[in-house]
Amino acid sequence: MVPPKSNTIDFDAAKLQRLGFAGKRGPSLRPLSLNQLRQQLNLQLQTSLELERILELFFREVQRLIPLAALSYQQPASDLRLELGERASHSASYHLNHDGEYLGELIFRRNLRFSDEELGQFESLLGTLVFPLRNALLYRTALQSALRDPLTGTGNRIAMEQALQREVDLARRNLNPLSLLMLDLDHFKQINDTHGHSVGDEALKAVAVALKSQLRNIDMVFRFGGEEFLILLSSTSREGAAMVGERLRHAVLSLQCAVQERRLELSVSLGCATLLPGESADSLLRRADGALYVAKREGRNRLTMAG
Numbered sequence: 001m002v003p004p005k006s007n008t009i010d011f012d013a014a015k016l017q018r019l020g021f022a023g024k025r026g027p028s029l030r031p032l033s034l035n036q037l038r039q040q041l042n043l044q045l046q047t048s049l050e051l052e053r054i055l056e057l058f059f060r061e062v063q064r065l066i067p068l069a070a071l072s073y074q075q076p077a078s079d080l081r082l083e084l085g086e087r088a089s090h091s092a093s094y095h096l097n098h099d100g101e102y103l104g105e106l107i108f109r110r111n112l113r114f115s116d117e118e119l120g121q122f123e124s125l126l127g128t129l130v131f132p133l134r135n136a137l138l139y140r141t142a143l144q145s146a147l148r149d150p151l152t153g154t155g156n157r158i159a160m161e162q163a164l165q166r167e168v169d170l171a172r173r174n175l176n177p178l179s180l181l182m183l184d185l186d187h188f189k190q191i192n193d194t195h196g197h198s199v200g201d202e203a204l205k206a207v208a209v210a211l212k213s214q215l216r217n218i219d220m221v222f223r224f225g226g227e228e229f230l231i232l233l234s235s236t237s238r239e240g241a242a243m244v245g246e247r248l249r250h251a252v253l254s255l256q257c258a259v260q261e262r263r264l265e266l267s268v269s270l271g272c273a274t275l276l277p278g279e280s281a282d283s284l285l286r287r288a289d290g291a292l293y294v295a296k297r298e299g300r301n302r303l304t305m306a307g
């Protein structure tokens with residue numbers, strides 16, 4: 001499988017990434033003294049804003065001074081976890097902070113105990129990582145907010161366009177099915193008109209949570225328009241997508257959204273399309289939209305499959 005481009009973000013997908021095995025110190029990487037290595041790291045770590053790239057570089061370069069089997073990094077608040085190399089029995093872990101800001105935890109591992117001298121060297125080398133790491137985390141947050149719908153926390157339209165094209169390419173290359181559900185709240189204008197926009201906003205948030213709770217973590221949910229969501233189901237056939245669509249419809253119907261102790265009646269209409277051989281992303285989208293239009297016309301609160 002082709003890895004996703006490093007500057008795109010998979011919404012609601014598993015964040016664990018194993019970034020390959022570092023192997024032994026390469027022939028081109030001659031050993032360096034602590035000072036030389038610090039200088040080298042200061043130069044190299046500034047060359048990227050990608051967290052994965054920075055940690056790969058750091059892991060590779062540190063091995064010019066200290067033999068390592070693995071390096072792991074985690075930042076639970078950002079749902080981030082990266083693993084480089086292979087697990088080993090001894091570890092040295094560090095909480096990384098900068099100006100009171102928690103930047104995550106870094107763990108060095110190998111099968112031989114670390115000496116006091118090496119532990120001192122780690123501390124010195126970690127000093128070169130703090131600013132590049134902080135900048136990479138800021139960059140990641142900026143990227144995410146550019147791709148996320150602030151109200152519902154789902155992917156926004158830009159993220160959807162990137163993901164749809166990528167999933168269509170992958171499905172074609174791997175001859176995997178790909179299905180798309182377009183989902184629209186029914187009579188949403190009436191909810192806004194009756195209860196006000198803030199209640200409408202709460203209803204949209206509740207629907208997004210209900211949708212996510214019914215999906216696998218590789219499925220992707222995007223807010224496509226005002227009260228319209230798009231769900232990308234990779235490796236999912238027409239039959240599978242129909243089952244998911246019905247499950248989503250029921251989940252929204254049974255949502256317990258209450259306003260001033262009166263239950264809000266929420267329902268959704270859905271259009272479903274499955275990628276045809278040679279079909280473009282635009283055409284897939286159009287067919288799902290056409291099916292949604294039919295579901296609305298035929299009475300709402302239903303799923304329609306595109307032909």
Ligand SMILES: Nc1nc2c(ncn2[C@@H]2O[C@H](COP(=O)(O)OP(=O)(O)OP(=O)(O)O)[C@@H](O)[C@H]2O)c(=O)[nH]1
Binds near residue numbers: 184226
């Ligand atoms: N509260 C809130 N309302 C929104 C938002 N975005 C769009 N809307 C409202 O969603 C409503 C959509 O109305 P219509 O397109 O007529 O659709 P509908 O009332 O759901 O009717 P059908 O789709 O035909 O069932 C409009 O009143 C928009 O103002 C939002 O972010 N928050």
